[in-house]
Amino acid sequence: MDSQTDEAYALRAQDDDKEAFGVLVDRYEAKLLRYGRKFLSTRQDIEDLVQDVFVNAYRNLRSFDNSQKFSPWIYRIAHNAFIDALRKNTRNPLISIDFDTFLSYPIQDESIEKEREQKEMKVMIDKGLDKISSKHKEILILYYLEELSYKEIADVLRVPLGTVSARVKRGRDELKKIYETMNIQYGE
Amino acid sequence: MENNKPEGKNLKDRVLESIEENKIHVHSRAHFVGRVVLLVLVALLALTVSVLIFSFILFSIRISGYDSLLGFGHRGLLSFLRFFPWPLLLLDIGLLIVLERMLRQFRFGYRKSVLYLFLVLLVASISIGFVVDRGTGINERMLRRADRHELPRPFGNFYQGARHKLPPGSGICRCTITAINGNILDAQDIDSEKPAPLKITLSEDDAILNSLKVGDRVFVFGEAGSGTIKAIGIKPFPGERFLPSTSR
Numbered sequence: 001m002d003s004q005t006d007e008a009y010a011l012r013a014q015d016d017d018k019e020a021f022g023v024l025v026d027r028y029e030a031k032l033l034r035y036g037r038k039f040l041s042t043r044q045d046i047e048d049l050v051q052d053v054f055v056n057a058y059r060n061l062r063s064f065d066n067s068q069k070f071s072p073w074i075y076r077i078a079h080n081a082f083i084d085a086l087r088k089n090t091r092n093p094l095i096s097i098d099f100d101t102f103l104s105y106p107i108q109d110e111s112i113e114k115e116r117e118q119k120e121m122k123v124m125i126d127k128g129l130d131k132i133s134s135k136h137k138e139i140l141i142l143y144y145l146e147e148l149s150y151k152e153i154a155d156v157l158r159v160p161l162g163t164v165s166a167r168v169k170r171g172r173d174e175l176k177k178i179y180e181t182m183n184i185q186y187g188e
Numbered sequence: 189m190e191n192n193k194p195e196g197k198n199l200k201d202r203v204l205e206s207i208e209e210n211k212i213h214v215h216s217r218a219h220f221v222g223r224v225v226l227l228v229l230v231a232l233l234a235l236t237v238s239v240l241i242f243s244f245i246l247f248s249i250r251i252s253g254y255d256s257l258l259g260f261g262h263r264g265l266l267s268f269l270r271f272f273p274w275p276l277l278l279l280d281i282g283l284l285i286v287l288e289r290m291l292r293q294f295r296f297g298y299r300k301s302v303l304y305l306f307l308v309l310l311v312a313s314i315s316i317g318f319v320v321d322r323g324t325g326i327n328e329r330m331l332r333r334a335d336r337h338e339l340p341r342p343f344g345n346f347y348q349g350a351r352h353k354l355p356p357g358s359g360i361c362r363c364t365i366t367a368i369n370g371n372i373l374d375a376q377d378i379d380s381e382k383p384a385p386l387k388i389t390l391s392e393d394d395a396i397l398n399s400l401k402v403g404d405r406v407f408v409f410g411e412a413g414s415g416t417i418k419a420i421g422i423k424p425f426p427g428e429r430f431l432p433s434t435s436r
Binding site for chain 1: 199200202203204206207208212213214215216217219220292295298299300301302303304
């Protein structure tokens with residue numbers, strides 16, 4: 001049963017196959033909990049939200065287009081849930097404007113960077129550097145930890161591909177600077 | 189949904205239990221199709237209103253003769269900018285921003301930068317507005333109906349306002365030539381309710397003097413004096429046929 005793709009299970013779940021949906025929960029529970037850990041600090045809050053994410057996913061399952069990948073779809077639901085929770089927790093829940101979506105940016109070649117830096121960046125992000133800005137933190141998590149492609153991240157965040165590329169680069173640069181100020185050699 | 193956490197139940201069990209107990213209302217595919225259809229309809233409505241507003245802006249500039257100001261140097265340009273219907277343009281831009289936000293719900297929308305999508309919508313709206321104005325004659329028909337008081341009040345006033353009653357001392361005149369004395373024209377201001385004779389002075393070597401004749405309607409821009417205009421530019425008045433029938 002496990003050899004089937006997420007999309008195949010989603011298709012079966014759309015036909016009221018609850019077991020199939022259970023497989024999707026199994027596959028994504030740990031990933032979404034890890035993703036949520038970067039937004040919120042309390043374990044119980046994260047678990048509650050991830051549970052809500054799965055409930056929302058099931059409720060809206062028939063909006064999933066099986067010709068697309070399942071992963072960005074559920075990460076999109078999770079992203080919205082975590083952002084909403086963050087906004088509720090802040091004192092000034094202002095509407096944020098993504099100015100970097102206003103212009104087009106060149107798209108850097110993913111494959112070269114990813115292979116070379118994957119392991120290094122995973123270690124750095126996993127060390128839990130909270131000094132990095134939340135916008136860059138999220139994109140680094142999606143790209144290096146969750147290993148989504150630029151296209152998939154664009155679908156999660158609903159931004160242009162060039163913006164994803166620019167944010168990954170800026171996030172990486174910001175992380176390097178933080179390491180430098182902490183006198184840690186990048187890659188240690 | 190309340191997150192009850194009975195002892196020993198993991199997250200997956202809690203989710204599946206909620207599903208089994210029918211606590212989760214599952215939206216049908218028709219629900220999502222309906223949402224998309226509604227979004228598309230609202231977007232089309234916003235685009236249509238935007239096109240009609242741009243069409244009206246272009247129409248009002250045309251029938252008022254204000255587009256002639258663009259050919260009268262930098263002073264003409266400044267006047268054009270002064271009399272341009274900015275509130276309508278701002279309203280239209282606001283509408284396009286709302287439309288853009290709607291289109292970003294779709295992949296083709298959010299995959300493009302905000303500026304790019306906005307410019308595409310702006311160009312499309314202006315272009316279609318131009319075609320609607322010049323190609324369909326809808327604005328002209330609406331203006332004629334407004335003159336006959338056949339349009340509901342706000343729309344009737346709106347269309348009649350497209351002629352842009354000129355403020356006094358603006359240096360702009362939509363006039364009928366009553367006499368030509370060398371480089372000085374005697375003219376009658378079309379916009380005045382009472383006859384308002386005007387003396388328009390052109391430069392002596394202005395080539396248009398050769399083509400003007402008594403009875404011609406002209407659009408004049410220049411320095412206003414008391415009953416006089418020292419013309420910076422003069423053109424045949426293109427909006428003549430859009431005057432109220434009493435002025436013809």
